[in-house]
Amino acid sequence: MKRLIQLFLLFFIISTAYSQTSIKGKILDKADNKPLTNASVILLNRDSVLRYFNRANEEGRFQIKNIKPGSYIILATYPKFELYSDTIDIKDKDIDLSDIKINSQRNVLEEVIITRRLPITLKGDTIEYDAASFATEKNAKLEDLFRRLPGFTVSGDGNITAQGKTVQKVFIDGEEFFGYDPKIAIRNVRADAVDKVQLYEKKSEEAELSGIDDGVRIQTVNVVLKEKARKGIFGSTEVLGGTKELYAGNLFAAKFNQTERIGITANHNNMGSSNSREGSLRMNNQITGQPLNTSLGANYENQFLKKALKVNANYNYNNSSNKNQSENYNKNILPDNSILERNSKNYNENSARSNGVRSNLSMRLDSTQNIELQANGNWSNNFSFSQSESFTTDAARDSVSSFKEKNESNTSSQSNNFRLNYRKRLKAGSSLNLMVGNSFNESESYSKVNSKTILYKSSDTTDINQNRRINNNGNNFSTSLNFNNRINDAMNLALGYSFNQSKNTSFQESKDSLTNKVDPLYSKNQIDNNTNQGVNVHLSYRKDKFEVNFSNRTFYKNQKLSDSDRDINLSRNFWDNNLNVDANYRISNSKNIRLAYQSSNIIPSFDQLQPLQPQTNPLFQQIGNPNLKRAVNNNISANYNAFSLLKGTNINVNGNFSFVNNPIINKTTVMENSAQISSYENLSGKSNWNGGLNINHMQPLANRRINFNKSANIRYNNSYSYTKFENDQSQGEFLLNNSKNTSFGLGSSLNEQDSEGFDFDLSVNAGLNAQQNSINTQYNATNFEGGASGYIKYFLPKKFNIMTNIYYSYTGPTKLYKKSINQFYTNLELEKKVLKDESLTVSLKAFDLFNTFNNTRRNGSDTNYSESTQQVLTQYFLVGVKWDFNKYLGKSND
Template sequence: MKSTFLFFLGILISNLALAQSNLNGRILDKADNTPLTNATIILLNQDSILKYHTRANENGNFEFKKINQEDYILIVSYPQFELYSQPVKLNKNTTLENILLSSQANLIEEVVVTGKIPIRIKGDTIEYDAGSFETEKNAKLEDLLRRLPGLTVSGDGAITAHGKSVSKVLIDGEEFFGYDPKIAIRNIRADAVDKVQVYERKSEQAELTGIDDGQRFQTVNVLLKEEARVGIFGNVEGHVGTEELYTANLFAAKFNRTERIGITANTNNMGASSGGREGSLRMNSQITGEPKNTSVGANYENQLFNKKVNVNANYNFNDASNRNERESYNKEIVSADKIQETNSTSNNENANQSHNIRSQFRWRIDSTSNMEVHVNANKSQNTGFSGSKSLMLNNETDSVRDYNSTNSNFGDDLSNEIRINYRKRLNKNGRSINLNLNNEISQSNQESDVFQRTYLYETNRETIVDQNRFTDNNRNNFSTQLQFSDRITQQLHFTLGYNFGYNNNTNKVDAFNNTATGRTLDEQYSQNLINKTSNQSVVANLNYNAEKFNFSLSNRTNYRDQSLNDSYHDIDLDRTFWDNDLNINGNYKISNRKNINASYQNNFDVPSFSQLQPTQPQTSPIFVQEGNPNLKRAVNNSFRLNYNTMSLLKGTSWNINSSIAFKNNPIVNKRTVTDTLTTSTYVNVMGKTSWNASLNTNYGKPIFDRKVQFNIFSGANYTNGFTYTRYSQDGSRDNQGQYELNNTQNASILTGFSFNEQDSKGLDYDFNWRVNANNQRNSLQQDLNYTNLSTGGSAFLKYFLPKQFNITTHINYSIEGPTKLYKESIQQFYTNVELSKKLLKNQSLVASIKAFDIFKTYNTTNRNVSDTQFSESTQLMLTRYVLFGLKWDFNKNLGKKSND
């Protein structure tokens, strides 16, 4: 590991030492030869890609030091002056003649110079010019996003923008394969992209209804070039490997001005079902279990009837199965002097087939009204088998019980949903009405054969459950919303609304005992549940929008009536709750590059009937779940503060995201633990407050003459929660001691850094390292409180060799320190390597050999800590294998101008 790091560092230093030229000059006012202080000077390469930029000093002088000896385009800009451009050919040291700029007031004719500005800030939106960031030939949108300052893309396709996770990727404002956005970023060509926009959007519900619910989602919107809106493109990829591995992928799309058609297909036995990225070196490449996957998808978008109707529809078929084996070791704090330990083994097999349809229709009825209709449907079938064995011990020595279980099941699910939203503008000043209707119907049927054997060592007693269980679950949920919006002033407007919802859910479980005399219904494991809920709410929203300051205040007052009936258990409940949801959000634009956002939310956790229902059907002889009909609401208060700043000239960015949330009278688990079984219910911790707080920041800037992007990040998180527990060795649930309140506190601090250079020349690399300190405290057994450290990092290197050969390697290392319960550290290290060769004149065919975990050092042990439970587990996993692959990219016209 040390030699690999030193080699990587040497490559980096030698790569940075290539820049040897200097360029300097002076910027003056043509009218009187006075210096133009802070004039902006930009150097573009011959492909108009930004390479360097700086500002003139108080004397109008500027200088670029140690830059590559290439041919450049120099662009100079200064407010209220002409935009200046000239080609520059560098020698070892180049001094330009004085550059004289004319004031726009003195210009007789308009002078237009086309120059690209890599990054712009437009209100709350950060916009990147895709052409200013170089990518290799046939690169995908995923590769382009990795090159944009402030954006990162993980190996599995997860995008982070300015410290926040991106939840949605749009293509020209529309979802493309909405059921899996990774399909878009892994198949849209980078050379077809014009702009990339990053912004926060409200929730879909808030956008439809106009009522701000306080939720914000980081969004990436990709704008295609005009010429890229017509063409055919796609790729075909296949791999075969050791251990009889295989994967094959197809993606094809046809774009017209208003119509987009896309298809995708995949089959493999490596565990991934879509996106065509099985075997990627950037992702966790371990194959868990023995998976098989086949999927087919299609996407259709079009604008019909003179662009009055917009259609966006997706279909996806998926057939997935897996077989896995697992071993686990669990420790649980059950009292101040008792720890239960469980050693378990399990094996399971499952298979699922599903058909999924998502469609959206937008109809512009006339200039004042429009309608949206969403129709979604899903149909699936599943089969499975699971078997498990476990042995429980008290305090590492005393055997408590053996538990064996097998379960075979078959089921099918069917659901459909329709949503209609109609909006009508009543006048030119913003007065409007909005009507929203939503209806969702679902049906699920399951059949299972269950066998469970429990042996108790203390009493030498054996209990057997041998049952056939039949489950029918039906849901019908309807809701409607009506809102009226109007403008008080040009900046201030309001919305008033009324919502009504009705849910009718039935869940019937018939569990029949298999006995020598036949089958009998066991009501302890059965239920015949009818759950009806009606909601009525009044909503109000006030928004203020000015040039620099935006403010929104929304409030929802809700009345809920819940009724529940279970004829098997003689349950007849009817409860009513008042609920109020208040959201305040403010955004202040300090300057074009600085922004601060603050929000506050107050709402309630209203108990569900799964928490209220006193008696619930038992699922195993060692666990009983009960409800508490006397539960009260829990009160939530949360605050969020975000600050971000970006310097377009320096290429720096700094983001701070902070939040704190309090929950008064929280609803928590309350467990009674005996050697026979565990009984769990819910209770309010009256007079107590659980809370969590987090603070995260990241700072990025280019270094080494702007060739390397450097980022440093840090964060802190704290949670404080409660649980109730009591323990008795006596199997009886009566005459037991008092409940003990356990207060769990977790605190963690994280810091790390990363640097990368990706210009598709010589060497691309991406290196990151992190250090994390974690502290956990339990009030019940304070001798188990601990502080441990973990650290780790990864390096991704891609060497661009002659004759279109590339070598890529991914190295990952981490170590997690010991705790009071686990005395040994867990180390993780693995290395993946790929050799690839681009073929054909247009480099559209790529042959590759990929080797994963080449030293066979991957550690399959996984450790988890949560509240009062500590567990380690291993499972069936393939880590070392080799893949041989071919990938062909095809492209007809897409992204090509007519004269190309």
């Protein structure tokens, strides 16, 4: 690790040593020659991209060092003074600009700079990034651009985080592209085709259609393409082959023609992925088991009838399989300090084949009417085979029980749904929204189960040899009618009614394979009927910098469940209420604060209520509690965001606190023979609650070539559960366990922004995790967790590049686990760009170069602790060829 840190420092020093050229000068008030302290001095390149920045000292003097030779635009700004602007050529000599005198003038700074290209601007609640202000490599993709944006992080597998929140939606010009997998867009749309990137919090689809705010906010990114990038053909194809008989082939192609978008994607590999990420140096890349994957996808979007009709349709096909084996060690420490230890081995085979269709049609009937239709369908077939065995002993190492099982099943399923939305604008500020929808699902499964359970202390043996047939189907119909009315320029009122009816049947017939008799313990014939109807009220107020939303949903619910096999007949009627209050205050154009409160009921499911459920095996039984009452969940959240346009700094603070009154908690009985009986109970007088705080701060370094991100977070969780140990001598009693978990972490990262010389993305994190239980307090412990990673890319002569990704994580020992877990791997790649436009890349990749990765996993909760390993391939080598093709997209046409 010491050499690794030294290497990172060496890379950092080299990257900041491009040149020693500097400029200096003095900023003065033209009226009286007084120095303008803290005046801003900015250097832009000819494309108006901000490259260097500094401020004047108390004497008005400034100096900018380490400037690369070239032609620049220099700006000198001071609040309420005019803007000084000039062109300057930087060569290999230092420049003294002497005195720069500017006149006083009101309201110049923001307005003048906005006429030039700013890297970040705030438009209402939307943060907008200018793509051209963040340099990327040639042929870079959208995810590479995201990694350049302040406040954005992109994981190796394509998950995006912005301002500390997970991004759930990515739009291209306001529309979904390959809606079933938004990662397809960020991995394939070219960065040089992008004009702007907009970040905002979107309301849920339900809230947007109905006009009733449900309090749900979705972190969303909208990518605005350049006008010339809305027409062209682009894509990529890649072939990989390597050791261990590994291979992968990927294809993506798209055609854009203003409103028309056509895209296809295909992938085939035996490396465990179905999303074109095989061979990505940034990923973990451990191959689990023996996978095989094939996927195909197609997407079509267009607008017709003078853009009155919008069509979006896509199809996807997936065929995947895997074989794997694992080992697991579990330690159950019971309330009387009895210990049950279980060692198990598992072997699994599975395969799945599915076809899916999604479509969306939106039509503007006239200037006051819109209609939208969504229709989706999915068909799948699945096969699975598992073979497992486990052996349980007590603290004296005496045998308690053993379990062996083989399970083979075939399942076919289908589902479809449609949703029709009609919107009518009545008068100015008023509208009517009508929704009608229906969803249907059906599945059929056949399985063979063969198991043997031995209870050693009672000398009991249970053999199960069954053929099981399972049929499930469900139908759900829903409709709603909502009226929206703008009371005045600041206030809006929405009223609505909704109705929902569903029927679900679940049939399971388990027959002994020898006698052909039905075993009622493993069978059921269940019918579940639900009817919900309610009213919605939403009131919003928005004026100047302040916005507040209030919404309330009140439902009357009727639920019935019957099971003729087990003589179960449950019925209940009750009121359910959900409240949401959301307030947003824009302190200034660069500062924003938001507060939200939500209250909702947690309704016990029929699975939790019904007294007896089909058993899964002789060692586990689930029993419901018909006396369960609803629990109430309350959640409070707050968010503060601020950034400086000139400094390029950003700070985001978000926190939440949630507590559940009258919570429904688990109630577990552990028998002496290791069998478990699980149930549920309301806990009165106490609350399950949790809270967290997350702080992120970003600032640029080295004249904005480097982003320096810092973060801190703390989380606390407090929960309860009941546990009882029962044997022949004692029935025992339920003990209430209070589990408390506290975690604290710090992290920082450095991200180079130039794509010249070399790129790097370095991160380090460290934290503490404390686990406490009121039962078995002797195992309460605090352990240290931390890690570091580094992605470094060198741009060598002759279009050669070399990249490495180094990862290390550490999980410290606890009182139960005496050994720490160290996970370390190094990935390395050498690539050569060929052809004049660098569109063809040949690469050689090595993963887990030193074969050091440890795949041990640990879990702990309440009185159970486990440790597992599975079959994983870590070290392998790949040779690849990739071609990025692009015809006209983002280019100037000759």
